[in-house]
Amino acid sequence: MTEFELIEKYFKREQPRCRFPADMGVGDDCALMSVPPGMQLATSCDTLVSGVHFEHGASAVDVASKAMCTNLSDLAAAGALPAWASVALTLPRPSRSWVRQFSNRLFALADAVQVQIIGGDTTRGPLAVTVQIFGMVEEGMSHTRGGAKVGDRIFVTGTLGGAALALRQMKRGDSPDSECLRRLRTPIPRLGIGRAIQGLATSCIDVSDGLNQDLTHILRRSGVGATVKLDAIPLPAASKKLGMTGLDLALYGGDDYELCFTAPESAAAKIAEIPAIMGQITCIGVVEEELGLRGASARKEIANLSNRGYQHFSSTEDVQL
C-alpha cells in the first residue's frame, strides 16, 4: 500500500456536517480555508509517541482518541469552536487494519465535534501521531493564561488525578479502575465549558501536567499568586479511597485534560448555571496578590506534608505549594 493509496482510501472522506467547510481539503499541496470576518484562528499541536504518551501495543482506536481529544482540549482552553484538523501519522509499516481502525475512530470523533480533516502526512518510522488542531474564536474573546486578577475564584472542571491513577495501577500490574482508564485513553475535551465561560473567565488552561504545574503557569503569566483549598479539589471515586495519594495524583499527575480557569466572584452565579451535562465545575481557591501557590487544608493528615516527601508544600493553612 503506497502513501497515496492509503490517503485516498482512509483519509479522504465525505464529512457533510463540518462547522467550517474548507475551500480545499485533503489531496493537494496545501489545504485552503477561509476564516469568517470577526473571528481569530486558534491553533495548537500535540505529538503522541508510542511508549511515551500511550503504551506500546495500544489499539489504533486508543491512539486516535487520545490524539484528537488532547488537541481538542487546547481549543477548549482557548474557548474556540473546533473547525479543522491536520493529522501527521508515522507508522512502522502500513497495516491496513490498523490504519482502518485509526481513521474510523479519527473521523468518528471529528464528525462528533463537526471538525473537518483537512490534510496531513503519512510516513514510515516509529509509531507517532501529531495532530494540528484549528479552531475559531470571536476576536478578543479567547482565554489566555495571563488574565487572572487578585480576588478571582479558581475553578476546575470534572475530577483530577484519575488518568494518573489508571497509569499507576497498570504500571504496578494491578487492574486499573475502569472509569479512570477510560479517562486516560479518551480524555473529555471540555469544549462546551470552554465556550460557556467566554466573557466570564479571566484566564484558562487545560490541566495536562497536574494542577500544581498548570495553575502555576496561569499565576506566573498573570503575575499573581493563589491559595487552593486542597480539600475542595474534586477527585474521582477511585482516588478518594487513597487518602493523600489521591491528592498527590491530582496535583502532580498528568493527562487529565480538564480545564482550570479563573473568574471574578461576580461571575460565580453565572458559572453555577452552566448545565451539569457539560461537566462538573468546582471552585477550589482564590487568586491573591502574594506570589506563589499555597495549599490550605482542614485535614490533619495534610498538616505534616513536608515530612512526607512533598517538597512543594508543607503545613496547614497558608503553605507554599
Place this chain on the structure above:
Amino acid sequence: MTEFELIEKYFKREQPRCRFPADMGVGDDCALMSVPPGMQLATSCDTLVSGVHFEHGASAVDVASKAMCTNLSDLAAAGALPAWASVALTLPRPSRSWVRQFSNRLFALADAVQVQIIGGDTTRGPLAVTVQIFGMVEEGMSHTRGGAKVGDRIFVTGTLGGAALALRQMKRGDSPDSECLRRLRTPIPRLGIGRAIQGLATSCIDVSDGLNQDLTHILRRSGVGATVKLDAIPLPAASKKLGMTGLDLALYGGDDYELCFTAPESAAAKIAEIPAIMGQITCIGVVEEELGLRGASARKEIANLSNRGYQHFSSTEDVQL
C-alpha cells in the same frame, strides 16, 4: 532541561520582521492569528523521520533546514505567501547543543522568509520533526493540481534528480556531488516563482517524488494526459554525465522540491520574463487530451528503454511513461 525550559529558552524569540504577526504566539494553549480580509489560509504539514527522511546522525542544522524548506515548498506550489509555522519536535533526549543549533537554523530560515514560529510541541521519543506551515493566498488565486487544460505547456523549475543522485552516491559510499548534496539537505522552496506564476499557471505541484509521479498527479486530477520531451528535462551538471541514469533520477528519484506547473501557451512570454534569479524555468512538454503520460526523445539510447528495465515508458516519440 524540562519541556517548559526548552521552549522558553530556544523557541520563544523576538521576530520583528514577520509578514503577518500573530495575535498570540508561543506559550499558551493555542496560538491566535488573524487572516486578512480577501485572503485564504493555505496550510500543509510534512513529517521528517530520522533514518527515513534524513540520515541517522544528520546535523541539527540539516534537520531544521529540510523540515522548513520542504514545507515552504508546499506553500510555493499553492502560490501562497509564507506566514507562520508550528514545529513539533520529538527528541530521544534533550541535548542543549542539538536544540540550540536546530532552533538557531529554524529561526534563521523563518526570518529569511518572514515567517513567525507560532507554537509547537516538544516530546521525548525517536528523532522526528513535523512542521505545519501556514501561508496566505488571495481568494481563488491558489494553484491546485486540478486545472491543467489540453494545449497547456508543462514547465519545471531548476533541475531535477540532483537530490536523488547525492543520496545514491552516499548509499554507494561515494563522495556526493557537493551541489546535489546541498540540494538534498536544503531544498530551495520556489516561493518567488510560486507567486510570479499566479494568474498564469493553470495547475502546480511540487516535485517531491520524481517528475513521473508528481506530474501524473496533475494529469489525473485534471483529467488530461501529456507528452514530455525527455531531452528537455533540466538535469544538474553531475547528472548529465550519467546518460540514462541522470534521466532516471529526474523521473523516478525524489526530494527535488522544484515546481512543476502548466500554463497556456499565451502565458509563455510572461513566464519567460520571470527573473532568472528566482530560478530557471524550462518548458518540457504539452498537455494532451489522450490520458496518460508519454515520453518523447530524439536520442537513440532512449529508443529501447523498454528493454532496459524501464517499465513505465518504452520507445521513441509517443510512448507511455
